[in-house]
Amino acid sequence: MLSKHKLLSTLIVAATLVALVLASHSQRAIAQDAAPDCGTEPITLNAYFETGFDIPFALADEFAKQYPNVTWDIKQDQFTNLINSTPRLLSGDNPPDLIRLPTMVSFANQGLLMSLDGYAEAFGWNDWPVPQLNQNRVAEDGTRGSGSLYAMGLNYSLTGIFYNKEQAAQIGMTEPPQTLAEFDALLASAKEAGLLPIMQWGSARSGMGLAFPLQALMASVGPVGPINDWIFQKPDATIDTPSNLVAAEHLAEWIQNGYFPPDINAIEYTDANARFGQGEGVFIFNGDWQNAGYDTDMPGNVGFFLMPPAEEGGSPAAMSAPLTFGIAANAVNADCAAFFLNWVATDETARQINVAIGGSNPGGPSGLTMPSVAEGSITNETLAAGPVVGEAGTSMDFIANATSAIFAQGWTPELQKMVGGRQDAAGLLAAVQEEYERELAE
Amino acid sequence: MLPGCLRQSKKNTSVNSLSSEGGSGATPAPSVTKMTSEIRPATSVTPRQASANKGGRREHIIGWLFVIPALLMYASFVLLPLLMSVQYSFFRWNGIGAMTWVGLDNYATVLDDPDLLGTVFNAFRLVVFFSFIPVSLGLVVASIMHRMATGRLGEIARTVLFLPQVIPLVAAGIIWGWLLALPGLINEILRAIGFGEVTRAWLGDFDWALPAVGFIGIWVLLGFCTVLLWTGMTKLDPALFESARIDGASWFTEFTRITVPLLRNEIGVCLTVTVIAALAAFDIVYVSTAGGPGNSTAVPGIQIYILAFTEQRIGPASALAVILMLLVLIVILPIQRLNREAT
Numbered sequence: 001m002l003s004k005h006k007l008l009s010t011l012i013v014a015a016t017l018v019a020l021v022l023a024s025h026s027q028r029a030i031a032q033d034a035a036p037d038c039g040t041e042p043i044t045l046n047a048y049f050e051t052g053f054d055i056p057f058a059l060a061d062e063f064a065k066q067y068p069n070v071t072w073d074i075k076q077d078q079f080t081n082l083i084n085s086t087p088r089l090l091s092g093d094n095p096p097d098l099i100r101l102p103t104m105v106s107f108a109n110q111g112l113l114m115s116l117d118g119y120a121e122a123f124g125w126n127d128w129p130v131p132q133l134n135q136n137r138v139a140e141d142g143t144r145g146s147g148s149l150y151a152m153g154l155n156y157s158l159t160g161i162f163y164n165k166e167q168a169a170q171i172g173m174t175e176p177p178q179t180l181a182e183f184d185a186l187l188a189s190a191k192e193a194g195l196l197p198i199m200q201w202g203s204a205r206s207g208m209g210l211a212f213p214l215q216a217l218m219a220s221v222g223p224v225g226p227i228n229d230w231i232f233q234k235p236d237a238t239i240d241t242p243s244n245l246v247a248a249e250h251l252a253e254w255i256q257n258g259y260f261p262p263d264i265n266a267i268e269y270t271d272a273n274a275r276f277g278q279g280e281g282v283f284i285f286n287g288d289w290q291n292a293g294y295d296t297d298m299p300g301n302v303g304f305f306l307m308p309p310a311e312e313g314g315s316p317a318a319m320s321a322p323l324t325f326g327i328a329a330n331a332v333n334a335d336c337a338a339f340f341l342n343w344v345a346t347d348e349t350a351r352q353i354n355v356a357i358g359g360s361n362p363g364g365p366s367g368l369t370m371p372s373v374a375e376g377s378i379t380n381e382t383l384a385a386g387p388v389v390g391e392a393g394t395s396m397d398f399i400a401n402a403t404s405a406i407f408a409q410g411w412t413p414e415l416q417k418m419v420g421g422r423q424d425a426a427g428l429l430a431a432v433q434e435e436y437e438r439e440l441a442e
Numbered sequence: 443m444l445p446g447c448l449r450q451s452k453k454n455t456s457v458n459s460l461s462s463e464g465g466s467g468a469t470p471a472p473s474v475t476k477m478t479s480e481i482r483p484a485t486s487v488t489p490r491q492a493s494a495n496k497g498g499r500r501e502h503i504i505g506w507l508f509v510i511p512a513l514l515m516y517a518s519f520v521l522l523p524l525l526m527s528v529q530y531s532f533f534r535w536n537g538i539g540a541m542t543w544v545g546l547d548n549y550a551t552v553l554d555d556p557d558l559l560g561t562v563f564n565a566f567r568l569v570v571f572f573s574f575i576p577v578s579l580g581l582v583v584a585s586i587m588h589r590m591a592t593g594r595l596g597e598i599a600r601t602v603l604f605l606p607q608v609i610p611l612v613a614a615g616i617i618w619g620w621l622l623a624l625p626g627l628i629n630e631i632l633r634a635i636g637f638g639e640v641t642r643a644w645l646g647d648f649d650w651a652l653p654a655v656g657f658i659g660i661w662v663l664l665g666f667c668t669v670l671l672w673t674g675m676t677k678l679d680p681a682l683f684e685s686a687r688i689d690g691a692s693w694f695t696e697f698t699r700i701t702v703p704l705l706r707n708e709i710g711v712c713l714t715v716t717v718i719a720a721l722a723a724f725d726i727v728y729v730s731t732a733g734g735p736g737n738s739t740a741v742p743g744i745q746i747y748i749l750a751f752t753e754q755r756i757g758p759a760s761a762l763a764v765i766l767m768l769l770v771l772i773v774i775l776p777i778q779r780l781n782r783e784a785t
Binding site: 083084085087088091106110112202203204205261262263264265266267268271275404405408409412413414416417419420422423439442 | 536537538539619622623624625642643644645646647648728729731732733734735736737748751752753754755
């Protein structure tokens with residue numbers, strides 16, 4: 001009697017469970033078809049943002065205003081701390097619905113990140129201009145650039161060369177240099193005029209800023225394809241190529257000519273920008289995320305151009321990286337988070353906030369118009385430069401993002417040694433390649 | 443004045459004879475023996491041995507009850523992580539996924555890598571700055587204070603010297619970073635007094651970064667050593683110094699013959715604390731240079747951090763941590779033994 005009873009109740013429970021699972025599955029499938037959203041029930045998005053970057057916070061505020069059922073539970077941390085804590089956050093008990101991702105390959109391989117392929121299908125992200133998404137794709141063999149989508153960019157930053165307009169005029173620069181040789185001549189005349197040609201940061205704490213001019217030189221004297229292959233960890237990719245050697249030797253020459261500040265190995269990122277704002281340095285290699293700072297420090301006196309190609313008539317190239325956000329594999333509110341990522345790129349107010357505060361291209365479908373920017377802001381120049389790189393197909397990710405420790409263990413110490421006269425161009429590339437292979441072998 | 447001196451010199455001779463028998467503590471010695479002699483008969487005279495034993499056991503249990511909370515905390519937050527680090531050092535693990543047994547491979551990795559071993563060498567160079575200089579300088583400063591600045595002035599000097607201990611090391615590291623920068627205050631002072639050629643970015647220079655980090659360490663640890671050693675000196679019988687002065691001893695003789703020998707315990711404590719601070723250094727280095735330029739200020743603490751958290755290689759990180767712990771023990775144990783022999 002008793003056992004019969006038990007059996008019956010077990011069967012009922014099992015049947016209910018099966019029905020529930022089936023129901024939730026079919027519900028989910030329907031939701032996918034109709035493009036997921038945040039629903040109407042109160043919902044709390046669990047997010048991890050990067051301290052000091054205002055843009056995600058501003059977007060989150062606006063999103064909550066437009067969708068009042070959404071509240072945010074935002075935790076924040078410094079970028080370097082975020083790099084170290086991301087694996088534990090993703091695998092922890094309360095996986096984030098939305099998280100700023102410094103790197104993604106290892107997390108994707110470890111199954112910690114949700115594949116966004118379903119959402120890309122539902123929202124039509126696959127029809128957006130290609131370079132936006134391919135940096136966030138990871139193939140099954142762990143290479144980036146193609147495969148499943150694991151993250152989206154809140155915006156797409158662009159790097160190049162900012163210049164102090166007054167000092168540039170002083171050295172006879174009437175228009176941005178068209179070739180590397182012209183740029184070299186400007187640097188030489190700046191040095192002759194007693195000005196500091198290039199301000200750049202280089203402390204180990206900030207990460208060596210000479211990686212910016214080095215990569216710009218690499219793309220100026222050679223093709224961007226092999227550089228991207230190396231960053232995306234394609235099989236047999238190497239950074240130690242003949243054209244990269246030419247670039248590294250060129251950088252070594254700039255160092256020897258005294259084009260960088262003598263104390264570069266001790267300069268923090270924030271100090272370099274502050275000193276540039278105070279008029280120390282004609283040029284600085286940096287990205288459009290610093291636009292607001294430059295507009296404040298030197299209003300109307302700052303200009304921007306892309307690193308010119310070595311060959312006359314060649315196309316300029318640039319590092320252009322998405323401000324990457326992903327969704328944890330076990331996130332509770334994945335649909336709402338994906339809806340937010342889509343909203344950021346397509347909603348007019350969101351795009352306006354993105355450009356005004358972030359200074360970067362908000363991405364999205366190709367048909368949308370670019371939001372307007374305050375007149376005289378340097379953002380006008382960086383936004384105008386974006387399509388140039390987009391059309392030429394010469395955008396690159398950052399060489400410091402190839403592996404999680406290549407910046408801390410490779411580029412930074414080796415470039416610092418180069419400044420200190422303890423490393424040459426060939427040795428630099430060989431040492432970084434060795435570190436890269438050691439890390440990939442792990 | 444003459445009678446006073448006479449009286450004191452008499453007292454001195456008696457103290458001297460005592461101290462030569464039983465170290466520095468002249469007065470406590472008799473009282474201790476007195477106390478024990480009072481207790482001992484009481485226990486041995488008790489008629490019922492069994493109940494005394496029972497009482498002893500109960501005291502024993504109560505003692506343990508008092509210790510257990512602290513012991514639990516110590517075990518779960520110190521001993522357990524320590525044992526887990528040892529365990530991790532034999533595995534290949536990224537901190538999340540499956541662990542693979544690799545035996546001693548991680549130790550071989552660490553010992554094979556010149557960059558990782560170089561950090562150990564840097565740590566020993568830091569010992570000079572974090573330990574030897576603060577302890578010897580602290581001895582001199584404390585001794586001068588003890589002899590000359592006894593009133594308000596000494597109090598102010600001790601407070602000022604001790605202040606760095608109160609400031610969080612991260613804040614101190616950031617501020618020193620500014621002071622030691624090329625446009626910083628230190629270089630401005632050097633330029634003002636005519637040493638313009640030696641100015642440099644102290645924390646960005648391959649030859650000077652480690653001494654500059656060491657200098658921050660001196661600034662932090664000098665006050666600690668000075669105050670500890672000064673406290674030790676105040677416990678010494680002033681009569682010792684007075685008699686030495688009457689015998690015409692200079693400050694230096696007083697210092698080498700009385701102060702240093704009698705302060706062996708305090709010096710031992712200072713050495714232990716500061717040597718550990720040097721070998722296990724992390725915060726000051728991470729905030730001021732993060733190991734740069736090149737790897738010229740990289741210490742084991744920094745590499746353990748990068749290995750474990752940036753590279754997600756828990757195995758080699760734990761192996762390096764275990765090696766660091768053994769190194770600290772190898773250096774500290776002899777100091778401790780010397781200390782014990784002194785008492």
